[in-house]
Amino acid sequence: MSDDRPSRLERLATAVATSNLTLDLERRTPIDHVIALGMASRSSSVTSDMLHLYLVGSPEAWHAAKSSVMSVVLDLNAKRRWGLDERSLDKVATDSLLMHLNPTCSHCKGRGYLVQPGTPSLSHKACPHCKGDGRRPLNKKLRTQIATTLSSLERIDSLTEAAVSRILR
Numbered sequence: 441m442s443d444d445r446p447s448r449l450e451r452l453a454t455a456v457a458t459s460n461l462t463l464d465l466e467r468r469t470p471i472d473h474v475i476a477l478g479m480a481s482r483s484s485s486v487t488s489d490m491l492h493l494y495l496v497g498s499p500e501a502w503h504a505a506k507s508s509v510m511s512v513v514l515d516l517n518a519k520r521r522w523g524l525d526e527r528s529l530d531k532v533a534t535d536s537l538l539m540h541l542n543p544t545c546s547h548c549k550g551r552g553y554l555v556q557p558g559t560p561s562l563s564h565k566a567c568p569h570c571k572g573d574g575r576r577p578l579n580k581k582l583r584t585q586i587a588t589t590l591s592s593l594e595r596i597d598s599l600t601e602a603a604v605s606r607i608l609r
């Protein structure tokens with residue numbers, strides 16, 4: 441997963457949010473994509489909740505997306521015998537959701553280095569939060585669990601994307 445590549449979710453959301461959403465029976469327009477996405481995401485509450493959060497961004501949308509991600513985490517916790525307590529499960533769900541929505545470090549905006557005070561140029565000092573990586577730092581203790589949850593979320597997105605392409609073929 442590279443930093444500058446838009447996430448699948450972002451691509452899906454952009455497809456939904458673009459230009460005029462008018463139905464044209466002759467040509468394929470963004471509304472076709474919306475309809476296809478609606479059909480495809482009916483089978484995955486994670487995708488539709490996540491997409492809703494991405495587009496709406498309300499506290500209610502956050503809670504819905506968070507509980508969808510939590511169901512993924514609970515499933516993994518049981519299948520992989522992680523044996524996490526409630527607090528850790530919540531941390532894994534929250535961090536995975538934040539990371540999935542935006543993987544860049546919020547402190548340096550993904551630049552990896554601190555800005556020289558009073559100038560727009562970057563210093564040689566690595567960002568203390570991401571250590572110059574530019575990506576949102578993962579909780580050290582729960583790194584593996586968060587990474588596993590992220591791959592599950594990626595997989596769900598890619599299945600939805602594939603379903604959208606099949607419908608629009």
Ligand SMILES: [Zn+2]
Nearest residue numbers: 545548567570
């Ligand atoms: Zn940083």
